[in-house]
Amino acid sequence: MKPVVIFRHACCEGAGYLGTFLAQHAIPWCEVRIDKGEAVPASVDDYSGIVLMGGPMSVNDDLPWIPPLLQLIQQAVQADVPLLGHCLGGQLISKALGGVVSKNPVKEIGWGDVQVADHTVARDWFGDLQGFNSFHWHGETFTVPEGATHVLSSAYCANQAYVMGKHIGLQCHIEMTPSMVKIWTEQWKSDIASAASSPAVQSADTMLAGVEADCEVLHRVADKVYSRWIQGLAA
Structure with missing residues (x-):
């Protein structure tokens, strides 16, 4: 089987729980470390799937x-x-498919509930879940690209995820592990401080208070989404 390729855009925003999931399912994967200056492949031919992780930059930056x-x-x-x-x-x-990425009304940092849309496409990816506690760290938001279906929302960000056939784009972070949350609260503490007035931003202590249990619940959600996603991997 061809490997899944995972694009890492920042050193502390790697595969996380997705790497564990792929290993558990004996799915090979490799990494393109954009943060290390590694080149973007010219073709998708060598890969069964493509994963894009998070990062502190904007898709609208001149990079x-x-x-x-x-x-x-x-x-x-x-x-x-x-x-x-x-x-x-x-x-x-979203941007590659003609969507628009712009500033979200508020920064969203920390744990927060997302709601699953009530339709068959959402249930195909999230099962019977009506909502779950996810992790967030963003100041921008995407529009749902043409041809895609909106599947997740939160109180502070209307577009939390969309699905288009085999493809899914998430605004929230379902790949988190306890160690990642700890590293982010240290690495990006200036983000927390600068956005402390936002009603959707938590302190580091709040994010870490129940991090083991919170990640355990989130992993069960990720299992549903990732299990659905790997069904579409190219042979």
């Missing part, structure tokens, strides 16, 4: 790797190679 990555996303859709985007990754997919 040399963004245009070729947007082209690769478009190529994946044309070739029916499934895409999975987390936060920045969901924004990249």
Whole structure:
């Protein structure tokens, strides 16, 4: 089987629980470390699926790797190679497919409930869940691209996820592990301080208070989403 390729845009925003999930299902994967200057592949032909992780940059920034990555996303859709985007990754997919990424009304940082839409497409990916406690760390938001279906929302961000066939783009982070939450609260503490007035921003102590149990619940949600996603992997 061809490997899944995971794009890492920041050193502390790697595969997380997704890496564990893929290993448990004996699915090979490799990493393109954009943060280390590794080049975006020119073709999707060598991969069974494409995953895009988060990062502190904006998809609207003038960065040399963004245009070729947007082209690769478009190529994946044309070739029916499934895409999975987390936060920045969901924004990249949206932009590549004609969506718009802009400032969210407020920054959303920490644990917070998301609601699952009440329709068959959402149930196909999230089962019987009506909502769940997810992790958030973003200041921008995407529009749902044409041809995609809106599946998740939160009180502070209307567009938390969309699905288009084999592809899913998420604004929230379902890939978190306790160690990732701890590292982020240290690495990005200036984000917390600068946005402390937002009603959707938690303190580091609040984020970490029940992190083991919170991640355990989130992993069960991720299992549903990732299990559905790997059904579409190219042979």
